[in-house]
Amino acid sequence: MPTLRDITGILEDAWTRLDEGADAPAGPAIYPFPGDVAGNDPALTGIHIANDVDPESVVPMFDRVSLISVAFPAFTDGRGFSIGRRLREAGYTGRLRATGPVLADQFRYLLECGFDEVEVPDALAARQPQEQWERAADAVTLNYQRGYAGRRNILEARREARGV
Amino acid sequence: MYSYDEFDERFVRERVAQFRDQVARRLDGSLTEEEFRPLRLMNGLYLQLHAYMLRIAIPYGSMNGRQMRMLGTIAEKWDRGYGHFTTRQNIQFNWPKLKDIPDILDALADVGMHAIQTSGNCIRNTTSDPFSGVATDEIEDPRATCELIRQWSSLHPEFTFLGRKFKIAVTGASSDRAAIRVHDIGIEIVKNEAGETGYRILVGGGLGRTPMIGKELRAFLPREELLPYLEACLRVYNMHGRRDNKYKARIKILVHELGIDTYREHVEAEYARIDRSNTAADMAEFARIAEQFAPPAYPELPEQSAIFERALKAHPDFAHWVEQNGFAHRVPGFMAVTVSLKPVGGAPGDATSEQLRVLAEAAEQYSMDELRITHEQNVVLPNVKKDELFALWTLLKSQGLDAPNKGLVTDIIACPGLDYCALATARSIPVAQEISKRFSDPARMADIGPLAIKISGCINACGHHHVGHIGILGLDKAGVESYQITLGGDPANDASLGERTGPGFSYDQVPGVIETLVETYLGLREPRETFLQTYRRVGMAPFKEALYADAA
Ligand code: HEM
């Protein structure tokens, strides 16, 4: 079982991942993109995209899904960070998941790029226990950029200090 | 000089603590070496041939005496008593121990320095004109823009795992001393017709195994749009740059494969979509940074200095040094000078801890506490009173820092090569030393005039050989070092890439080859013509003939 977590800690994964063309189960399911999801209950529908998919092509699906999972095939492949931001900028408000062998040290970057949760494979999860993810998330508490995790950034802190 | 406010300070301290934790997790096995590698690289820590190497950022090459003194302390306490200045306006220490690195980083943070993003596939240290703030041909001091970029790019959540490294250079002067045309993004501060100051953006330049000259992306970008626009440029690169082959992963390849016009369309489309408010620094923030680069309080001095004139007459060595290493300052009575780290027979860019301390002292006493590192691996003291130049020279001379060879044949750029670098295919420092000894006669050097020799120990081109008037690339041909020569490269405004002369030469032949090239030039030149001008006028043929005639 891969490990799923968000900023609050480890989560039970209610979602089932479907292979191409598989039948839908009763509960919430993640379909591989583009997925035949017309007519599904959006609350029970998720979509998984590879990191070379143009985020624009996912925009029409925003109100048909409540979860988008983005592939991180390797922790060094940072395309997913841009995809996360693009999806958020395009107005996606549902759950956003990063899926793949990303490191605890990348947790903060993922959150700031708009991801809510991270699903990492077993072997990596075993080496990097929850406590490391918690520490990594708050290792640097102030950033220069404004992200999606709701933290105040340094430019905003300076603006406040200037009284504007 | 920019000094950290409480937020910058906290940011750097937290980053050090984070790295300390990463080192601990590597040591306890939580992180594999494969996972630790990009994390340590992102903090400037390499594994080289013999040891770890720590690369420390000197943002836009600008530093003060206290910072320079700290580099001296680090060299002495944690290294073998010297450091190596690079073409990237960084300093590298070649012998630190892994366990000491966090302490070194803390010591750096004490003086407002760090090693963040001096390596790794992220946005690297932004480089600039070493004469910023003092050059007479400057529209605006580029350092405020550089600092803005430094902050924006530091631990950028989206751009820390790019396809490859990303280097940005900024110039504020009409004469390009920052080699912006051979950077991933080159930025030139310009004025538009309405007299507003903004930026001309070049993209897709670079050296390495596929050298390219940057192309114009935007002729004029308003100041307040800089960061969001860079964000769009980087995002297009991050999403579309090649990841299948690390040798084709730089932005220059993407721009080349798409064509500049298509790349521009992508960027503009992205820019139209992007949420600019995420990154656009307000102009009050720019002003806050720019204020810190306001010119120091220069005393009013006459342009002529009697003390200086007397010293010039009495000490020909001093006069020679001033003529060769001096640089006109915009304020009357002042001069900028280059301290050459290329003594005859020395390792280019190396400085001992004692020399680092003397440079600190020189800055504090004679240069309004400012120093610059140049991409030619030298140091500039930008604010020296002519009245005090002789005293400064005397101090520098006491530590062998008085080489009067700026821009001359012995002012050689060389990468570490086989002496340190794990990727090297040949030696480069010893080649530089041999050439330097061969041309040690000051009168001959002066007669030859401006000549930039640049040496790389492998195809990665860290020594800028593609843009050397004479470039030397050390390769490995069946276990034997072979040096390929290029002619006619230059990194400045009319940038050009060198052309190969022909088959390579053995290690022992190289000094003689340079000698032949120089003699050929001397025989061909017209009055006051430099090597590069002669080459551009006559072309490759006569040089080629001189080199290979015997073999034919
Ligand atoms: C000693 C360890 C070093 C290693 C392992 C290393 C590695 C590399 C590699 C792999 C490239 C090629 C990048 C590409 O084409 O995508 C490169 C380029 C470059 N490096 Fe280094 N380098 C080292 C030291 C240095 C030093 C000491 C300097 C400065 C003197 C330097 C400055 C540069 C520059 C200017 C380039 C070419 C510009 C460009 O990126 O296109 N490097 N380096």
Ligand code: SF4
């Ligand atoms: S050019 Fe090659 S040998 Fe020289 S420092 Fe770069 S990677 Fe090493």
